[in-house]
Amino acid sequence: MLTHADSSTLDCLRFDNRFVRELPGDTETDNFRRQVYGACYSLVQPTPVKSPRLVAYSPEVAAELGISDQDCLSHDFCQVFAGNRLAAGMLPFAMCYGGHQFGHWAGQLGDGRAINLGEVVCPDGLRRTLQLKGAGPTPYSRSADGLAVLRSSVREFLCSEAMHHLGVPTTRALSLVLTGETVVRDMFYDGNPQLEPGAIVCRVAPSFTRFGNFQIFTARDDLESLKKLADYTIRNDFPELGEPSPKVYLRWFEEVCRLTAEMVVHWQRVGFVHGVMNTDNMSILGLTIDYGPYGWLENYDPDWTPNTTDAQGRRYRFGNQPKIAYWNLVQLANAIYPLVMRAEALQQALSAFSETYEAKWRATMAAKLGFSRFDQDKDQALVGDLLQLLQSAETDMTLFYRQLADIDPYDLAGSGVGFLTMLERNSYASLTEGIRDRALDWFGHYSDRSRSDGSDGAARRQRMNAVNPKYVLRNYLAQLAIDQAEQGDFGLVTELLDTLRKPYSEQPGRERFAEKRPDWAKQRAGCSMLSCSS
Numbered sequence: 001m002l003t004h005a006d007s008s009t010l011d012c013l014r015f016d017n018r019f020v021r022e023l024p025g026d027t028e029t030d031n032f033r034r035q036v037y038g039a040c041y042s043l044v045q046p047t048p049v050k051s052p053r054l055v056a057y058s059p060e061v062a063a064e065l066g067i068s069d070q071d072c073l074s075h076d077f078c079q080v081f082a083g084n085r086l087a088a089g090m091l092p093f094a095m096c097y098g099g100h101q102f103g104h105w106a107g108q109l110g111d112g113r114a115i116n117l118g119e120v121v122c123p124d125g126l127r128r129t130l131q132l133k134g135a136g137p138t139p140y141s142r143s144a145d146g147l148a149v150l151r152s153s154v155r156e157f158l159c160s161e162a163m164h165h166l167g168v169p170t171t172r173a174l175s176l177v178l179t180g181e182t183v184v185r186d187m188f189y190d191g192n193p194q195l196e197p198g199a200i201v202c203r204v205a206p207s208f209t210r211f212g213n214f215q216i217f218t219a220r221d222d223l224e225s226l227k228k229l230a231d232y233t234i235r236n237d238f239p240e241l242g243e244p245s246p247k248v249y250l251r252w253f254e255e256v257c258r259l260t261a262e263m264v265v266h267w268q269r270v271g272f273v274h275g276v277m278n279t280d281n282m283s284i285l286g287l288t289i290d291y292g293p294y295g296w297l298e299n300y301d302p303d304w305t306p307n308t309t310d311a312q313g314r315r316y317r318f319g320n321q322p323k324i325a326y327w328n329l330v331q332l333a334n335a336i337y338p339l340v341m342r343a344e345a346l347q348q349a350l351s352a353f354s355e356t357y358e359a360k361w362r363a364t365m366a367a368k369l370g371f372s373r374f375d376q377d378k379d380q381a382l383v384g385d386l387l388q389l390l391q392s393a394e395t396d397m398t399l400f401y402r403q404l405a406d407i408d409p410y411d412l413a414g415s416g417v418g419f420l421t422m423l424e425r426n427s428y429a430s431l432t433e434g435i436r437d438r439a440l441d442w443f444g445h446y447s448d449r450s451r452s453d454g455s456d457g458a459a460r461r462q463r464m465n466a467v468n469p470k471y472v473l474r475n476y477l478a479q480l481a482i483d484q485a486e487q488g489d490f491g492l493v494t495e496l497l498d499t500l501r502k503p504y505s506e507q508p509g510r511e512r513f514a515e516k517r518p519d520w521a522k523q524r525a526g527c528s529m530l531s532c533s534s
Helices: 018-022 059-065 075-080 150-166 211-219 223-237 246-270 318-340 343-368 376-392 397-404 412-425 433-453 457-465 475-485 491-499
Strands: 041-043 053-057 093-095 098-101 104-108 114-121 127-133 172-185 194-205
Touching: 018 041, 018 114, 018 223, 053 059, 053 075, 053 150, 053 491, 059 127, 059 150, 059 172, 059 194, 098 211, 104 211, 150 172, 150 194, 150 475, 150 491, 211 223, 211 318, 223 246, 223 318, 246 318, 246 343, 318 343, 343 376, 343 457, 376 433, 397 412, 397 457, 412 433, 475 491
Parallel strands: none
Antiparallel strands: 041 093, 053 172, 093 114, 098 104, 114 127, 127 194, 172 194
């Protein structure tokens, strides 16, 4: 049973739970697995755990919410964000939604292991929803237990914060707590389940509404609930668009298309692969959401996916992410069609995705290469040739772009050899003579283009280092942190979190976090591909 403290700093947080207040809820109050109709959410309580222990917290997220470092280190903080106690004003609920999974309609999905604690009004007036992931079963858990394990929770906690500091639109993470209990998981789906330490992440976002929240109502022909949710979303998350109407629904959809395009451009910029771009994992706010079997490109390979479930079809591979985002937006368009009844207008609004993506991607590639602007006539081929070179040479994407800033492109004779040395140093394969010739040829064209751009060396380097990170959450680093955390040592989790707060800065003493993937990690579980098991 949930406890209530007589007084706590956390009880001073200001909750205003308008999602529950303004939208239709489930009339069934008992928590059992079922189909939920005519409701945006079900009220549900987190499951208390045995002996919660704080692993880590984000000082920036805590400060945004008005929670001090002292509060975060308190016993009560651990109790609240493990789900053992509700702070004053919390009103827990799980959301109802559906979705397309791997291209197929899956029907009702919902928050199967996520429980929203409520909506906080922050000291600056902004609103944030607090959500516990792994806090126990809900009506949407289907055959699952609603729990999460430490390995997936460490990955979600670290990556949420890493992405934010990289400048990628994302949900955030406040805390990571061990439950003191074990959870049975079959990590490889091979019939060998193991006991793993349980954990809970507190996720934070302005809203956790997904494409699938709208899809479920249209699929069930519940147009009344669809309209209520769309109107609520526009009034609360997109108020600048005006009062809901058919015209405003179109403007809203166009804005979602733009936000989604900007998010995916950032993924491609830093080499992030989501791994499970189902429509129920797509945020209506264009935020990266649901960090499951994600991964970071090490050797540049547009066909790589981190998800073992996707290993054969590679639907969610790195190079396919823009197309999948567009496909998902088409499904959202189909879901809100009853509000608009104008297919051609929705199709026109969809063009905002392609237009935004192309414009932002060109600007991004210009900055990654140090140019002041993208020259369509010159840069399209230059970028295409580079990406082919990086793939052929199995080049570490992060290291290549970061170290390219240190090569002087204005000195073709002196820097060509340096470029070749840098490429070889950052590749996972030996360079053939043909690749070396292609590399020198590309660098010659790059030097010509850099001189024609006219930027001085300092401006070029500053431009590149602002978009090409030195530190990303490499898969093997996350796994090392998990290995230590499972032994009760949280030091590497903390050090990685601190390093990833400044991904574009030189950090003396932490160079080991900006190195190529070691050979031992190439095929090791958790370092290359991951399953959806958590």
